[in-house]
Structure formats: structure tokens, C-alpha cells
Amino acid sequence: MSAVEDVVTEAPAVEAVPKRAMTLGYGTSLVMLGLLIVAPMFVKNFIIFQLTMLLIYGLAVLALNILTGGSGQFSLGQSAFYAVGAYTSAILMEHVGMNYALTLPIAGIVCFGFGFLFGQPALRLSGVYLALATFALATAMPQLLKLGYFEHWTGGVQGLVVTKPDAPFGLPMSQDMWLYYFTLVVTIAIYIFSVNLLRSRSGRAFMAIRDNEIAASAMGIDVALYKTLAFGVSAGITGVAGGLGAITVQFVAPDGYTISLAINLFLGMVVGGVGWLPGSIVGSAFIIFVPNIAEGISKGLSGAVFGILLFLVIFLVPHGARQVAIVAQQLIGKLKKN
Amino acid sequence: MELFTNQVLAGIATGAIYACMALAVVMIYQAIDHLNFAQGEMAMFSTFVCWQLMQWGVPYWGAFLITLVFSFAGGIAIERLLFKPLAKAPILTNVAGFIALYAIINSVAGLIWDFTIKQFPTPFGSSPFLGSQLISTHQAGMIGVTLMLLVLLFVFFRFTRMGLAMRAAASLPESARLVGINTSWMIALGWGMAAAIGAIAGMLIAPVVFLEPNMMLGVLIYGFAAAVLGGLTSPLGAVVGGFLVGVFENLVGTYIPGVGNELKLPIALALIVTVLVVNPAGLFGRPIVKRV
Numbered sequence: 001m002s003a004v005e006d007v008v009t010e011a012p013a014v015e016a017v018p019k020r021a022m023t024l025g026y027g028t029s030l031v032m033l034g035l036l037i038v039a040p041m042f043v044k045n046f047i048i049f050q051l052t053m054l055l056i057y058g059l060a061v062l063a064l065n066i067l068t069g070g071s072g073q074f075s076l077g078q079s080a081f082y083a084v085g086a087y088t089s090a091i092l093m094e095h096v097g098m099n100y101a102l103t104l105p106i107a108g109i110v111c112f113g114f115g116f117l118f119g120q121p122a123l124r125l126s127g128v129y130l131a132l133a134t135f136a137l138a139t140a141m142p143q144l145l146k147l148g149y150f151e152h153w154t155g156g157v158q159g160l161v162v163t164k165p166d167a168p169f170g171l172p173m174s175q176d177m178w179l180y181y182f183t184l185v186v187t188i189a190i191y192i193f194s195v196n197l198l199r200s201r202s203g204r205a206f207m208a209i210r211d212n213e214i215a216a217s218a219m220g221i222d223v224a225l226y227k228t229l230a231f232g233v234s235a236g237i238t239g240v241a242g243g244l245g246a247i248t249v250q251f252v253a254p255d256g257y258t259i260s261l262a263i264n265l266f267l268g269m270v271v272g273g274v275g276w277l278p279g280s281i282v283g284s285a286f287i288i289f290v291p292n293i294a295e296g297i298s299k300g301l302s303g304a305v306f307g308i309l310l311f312l313v314i315f316l317v318p319h320g321a322r323q324v325a326i327v328a329q330q331l332i333g334k335l336k337k338n
Numbered sequence: 339m340e341l342f343t344n345q346v347l348a349g350i351a352t353g354a355i356y357a358c359m360a361l362a363v364v365m366i367y368q369a370i371d372h373l374n375f376a377q378g379e380m381a382m383f384s385t386f387v388c389w390q391l392m393q394w395g396v397p398y399w400g401a402f403l404i405t406l407v408f409s410f411a412g413g414i415a416i417e418r419l420l421f422k423p424l425a426k427a428p429i430l431t432n433v434a435g436f437i438a439l440y441a442i443i444n445s446v447a448g449l450i451w452d453f454t455i456k457q458f459p460t461p462f463g464s465s466p467f468l469g470s471q472l473i474s475t476h477q478a479g480m481i482g483v484t485l486m487l488l489v490l491l492f493v494f495f496r497f498t499r500m501g502l503a504m505r506a507a508a509s510l511p512e513s514a515r516l517v518g519i520n521t522s523w524m525i526a527l528g529w530g531m532a533a534a535i536g537a538i539a540g541m542l543i544a545p546v547v548f549l550e551p552n553m554m555l556g557v558l559i560y561g562f563a564a565a566v567l568g569g570l571t572s573p574l575g576a577v578v579g580g581f582l583v584g585v586f587e588n589l590v591g592t593y594i595p596g597v598g599n600e601l602k603l604p605i606a607l608a609l610i611v612t613v614l615v616v617n618p619a620g621l622f623g624r625p626i627v628k629r630v
Contacts, residue, residue, distance in 0.1 A: 068430065124614065124615055128429060129618065132566070136610050139559055139607070140606070143602070143604055263440070301449055304442045307438040310434060314435055
């Protein structure tokens with residue numbers, strides 16, 4: 001074989017999703033929002049906690065969706081960014097005594113920096129290579145967190161306990177409910193930011209890179225900048241989610257952020273539909289509630305149920321929840337005509 | 339000096355395992371251009387099968403052979419059932435498929451054999467090899483089995499019709515089909531062989547890391563590091579990479595203070611990222627040039 005390989009015309013790594021198809025219409029969005037606001041008023045505290053986690057994982061899946069569905073880059077290492085966010089919040093709250101709400105933007109910025117830096121070497125990688133590097137990052141993260149040097153700050157293997165915040169201004173609601181609404185506000189803000197990001201100049205640049213990197217660079221897009229930017233934004237959002245997660249679970253420990261978390265988030269994205277932002281919440285619901293159901297069937301089987309469902313999704317509905325939503329929309333359209 | 343020699347030899351011994359894993363990864367990468375993230379779990383499952391056979395009273399080498407046949411058939415079955423239909427799908431779908439396979443195998447192994455750590459016997463014993471204190475017989479056995487495997491593979495790919503057909507199918511599928519090679523089955527065969535090679539790696543490393551469902555994660559990451567270092571397109575590179583990574587891991591662990599067992603995985607991460615950034619084609623791989 002000669003040193004230079006002949007033409008390699010590859011199909012894009014991720015199927016192209018048109019920009020319009022990435023979001024929901026206003027009507028549907030408002031209905032969803034209404035449901036999310038009303039939901040916790042009728043359920044027990046534990047379910048409110050689960051709903052909060054639903055929003056938090058939703059954010060993390062959304063972040064991955066921006067990276068993969070938007071700019072066409074893979075990451076099997078989102079758990080690492082989630083962990084950095086969680087630890088940043090926890091350390092700032094417990095060692096510095098900062099207000100929990102203020103730690104979130106800091107967690108976001110720290111993770112943005114971390115993601116941006118990791119995006120630098122990742123620049124030269126695409127497809128499977130990137131998946132590989134991020135996979136290694138996710139497996140290495142728990143060991144880094146356990147490291148003796150940082151033990152004073154991170155608590156080593158033991159982890160850190162985080163105090164749960166009370167509702168401010170003497171509002172008559174439980175801690176869980178307050179935390180839910182707090183998370184909801186953050187989630188909505190980030191969702192709106194993401195939608196606008198993908199509609200902006202930068203978003204179009206991401207998508208151009210996703211669909212054809214070389215053509216994008218020929219159009220004058222700074223490929224290196226936008227690819228690392230996508231990594232940074234995605235890591236930043238994941239970091240905020242991680243911070244919220246730390247506050248909600250009240251505990252951070254290295255073994256909470258293993259490769260299985262990264263797999264779950266990836267799975268959530270595939271189930272929700274790659275590149276469809278509202279699908280993130282569907283994917284998140286999947287990764288939170290399916291393990292419970294699976295554990296109910298047989299202890300320790302959740303991995304197998306996950307895997308099998310993932311294969312079913314790949315084979316039957318490769319576009320995930322987006323495809324289901326489109327089919328449902330068409331059905332409703334037909335019913336209206338009749 | 340003795341410490342140095344000792345560490346290098348021990349590194350070569352674990353490197354032999356990484357070489358096997360890397361070889362398995364490269365075989366599938368050659369065939370379908372995807373990294374098999376479930377390779378380690380497949381190897382782990384095979385090792386458990388071997389352990390189970392021995393629990394039932396099958397002698398070591400009998401269990402070893404049955405496991406190889408089982409893994410070979412299992413690898414082919416996985417390809418036929420799950421990955422053949424995905425051949426034309428985007429990379430993302432394939433990565434998702436491998437991740438799903440990883441989760442399924444890990445969870446099923448945990449369900450059948452639970453997560454307690456089990457002893458795995460070695461057929462070579464663990465006394466000092468040839469009376470020297472430098473290396474144990476098991477380590478020597480690991481190196482020996484790997485080298486034998488390499489020779490066998492080399493002979494297979496170089497001198498048999500089947501090996502030639504597999505090489506043809508991997509390098510130019512279209513032309514291979516035109517001369518009458520069933521490329522689809524060649525891919526399945528590659529999967530079967532990769533699964534069997536992985537099983538050998540699993541059975542050899544199990545006495546060292548002990549048998550449990552998560553035992554191969556670290557080994558797999560090092561196998562990936564080895565494959566990347568050697569170049570993902572080169573089986574020879576994978577093997578050389580495996581030995582280099584094994585020695586590197588041991589030397590770093592011995593001579594750089596603060597890097598003990600707990601930093602094993604971050605070192606592999608650093609290695610992968612460095613190689614991919616500095617020289618993505620690896621030591622022996624072909625650089626790939628893309629056009630619009």
C-alpha cells in the first residue's frame with residue numbers, strides 16, 4: 001500500500017437533521033411547560049426528587065445532543081464533564097461556603113474550559129477515534145477523582161456530602177419542591193439558550209461541519225474554533241447539570257461518575273433522537289425510569305434491558321423519539337381531516 | 339538494574355495480553371472500520387464460560403479449547419445477528435450498537451455468575467521461571483502463548499487461501515467480490531477470530547486480575563491504547579504496540595513517584611490522546627487522506 005490512501009468518501013458520521021426539525025412548535029412547548037410546572041403539586045417528595053433528576057439528566061442529554069446532533073462529534077465521556085461540574089459545585093459549597101445557585105455558573109465555566117481544552121486534541125480526531133478518546137476519558141475520571149493529591153478537597157473515595165438548600169424568602173414549600181422549581185428554571189433557560197444557539201450563526205456553522213467538514217472549511221468556517229466551541233458549550237451545560245445533580249443528590253463520590261453514566265447519557269440521546277432537542281427529556285425519562293422497571297423484573301438485569309432496548313431502538317426507530325413524534329403528528333393530522 | 343529488568347519483563351508479560359486485545363480490536367476494525375467497545379466484555383464472558391466448564395470438572399486445556407470454539411461461534415453469531423444489518427448505518431448507530439452489546443454482556447455475566455471476585459487457575463504455575471527470580475512461569479506462559487498465536491496468525495494470513503481471501507475482503511471489498519470472495523462471510527470470520535483471540539487474552543489475564551464482570555475494562559483500554567499506538571490498520575503494529583504499552587505502563591509505575599496502580603487508567607488515556615494527536619496513524623498504520 002502506498003503511503004497516501006485513495007479517495008475516502010465517507011458518509012457523514014451522523015445523519016443530517018434539518019434545523020427546523022430540531023425543536024418543538026410554540027403550542028407544544030407551552031403544553032409541555034405547563035405540565036412540568038403543575039406535575040410536582042400532586043405527587044410525593046420522592047417522585048419530585050425523581051422529576052428533578054429527570055430535568056437534570058435531560059440537561060446532560062441536551063448537552064450531548066448539541067455536540068453530536070449539532071456539530072457531529074461523538075462523546076462517550078460526558079460523565080467526566082458531569083463529574084467535574086458536580087465536584088466544582090460541591091467543593092465551592094462545602095469548602096468555600098458559597099451559595100448553591102452561584103456555584104452553578106462557576107461549574108459551567110470550569111467545565112466549558114475543561115471541554116474546550118479537551119476539544120483541542122479532539123480536533124484532530126473524528127468518528128471512532130473521538131469516541132475512543134472520550135471513552136478513555138470517562139473510564140479514567142473516577143481514578144483521577146480518587147487521587148491522593150486532591151483528597152483534601154474531593155474527600156477521596158469517601159466523596160463529599162452536600163447540604164440541601166431550603167426554599168428562600170420563607171416560601172411554604174418542601175426542599176424537594178423548591179429544588180425542582182429551581183432546576184426547572186435553570187433547565188428552561190438553558191433550553192432556550194440552546195435553541196437560539198442552534199439557530200444562530202454558530203449553530204449553522206456546527207451543522208455545516210456535521211454535514212461535511214471539508215466543504216464547511218471551504219465556505220470559510222473556522223472548523224477548529226467551532227468544533228472546540230461545540231465541545232466547550234456541551235461540557236459547560238453538562239457541568240451545570242452535574243452541579244445541580246450534586247445539590248439534588250446531596251452527595252458526590254468518584255464511583256457515581258463511571259463509564260455507565262456516560263453510557264446512560266449516550267443512550268438517552270439515541271433514544272430521544274439525535275439532534276432533536278425536546279427528545280432529550282424523553283431520553284432522560286428512559287434512563288431514569290427503565291432501570292427501576294428492569295430491577296423490578298430481576299435484580300442486576302438493568303444493563304441487559306438497556307442494551308436490548310437500545311438495539312430495538314436502533315433497528316426499529318433509528319431516529320428515536322423524534323420519529324415516534326413525527327408519526328404521531330401525521331396520525332393526528334389524518335384524524336383531523338377525517 | 340535488576341528492578342529495571344524485572345519490570346521490563348513483567349511489562350512484556352502484561353504487554354502480551356494487551357497485544358492480544360489490540361489484535362482482536364484491529365481484526366474487527368480492519369473488517370468493518372469500527373472499534374469494538376464490547377471486545378473486553380466478550381473476552382470476559384468467554385473467560386467465565388471457561389471457569390464454569392472447569393467448575394463442572396472439565397480439565398484446563400479441554401475447557402480452554404471448548405471456550406475457543408464457543409467464542410468463535412459466538413463472535414460469528416453476534417456479527418450475523420446484530421452487526422450485519424448495521425453495515426450501512428452511520429457511525430453513531432454502530433457505536434450505539436457496541437455500547438448496547440457492552441451493557442448486555444456485562445449485565446448478563448453479572449446475573450449468571452454475580453459480581454464476587456473469583457480465582458482463576460493458571461496451567462503454568464507461578465513458580466520462578468527457569469530458576470530465575472525475574473519472571474514467573476505464568477508470565478512466561480503468557481508471552482509464549484501470545485507469540486505462538488502470532489506465528490499461527492501470520493501463517494494463516496500469509497499462506498492459506500482463506501487468509502488471503504480475508505485480507506482481500508478487508509483491503510478492497512469491491513474487487514474481492516468480483517473475484518468471487520464472499521466478503522460478508524469473511525467479515526463474520528474476522529469477528530469469530532477476534533472473539534477467540536479475545537478469549538485467549540481473557541483466560542491468560544484472569545489469574546492476574548481475578549475473574550469478575552468488570553475485569554476487562556482496564557485491559558480493554560490498554561488494548562485500545564496499544565492498537566492506536568501501533569496503528570489501527572496494522573496487526574503487526576497492534577502486537578508491537580501491546581508490548582510497548584505493557585513495558586511503558588510498568589516503567590512509569592515504578593519510576594515516576596505518585597503513579598501507582600490508581601493512575602493506571604489515566605496513563606492509558608494520556609497515551610491514547612498523545613498518540614492520536616501526535617501521530618494519528620500510529621507507528622505502522624497507513625495515514626488516511628480524505629477528499630470531499
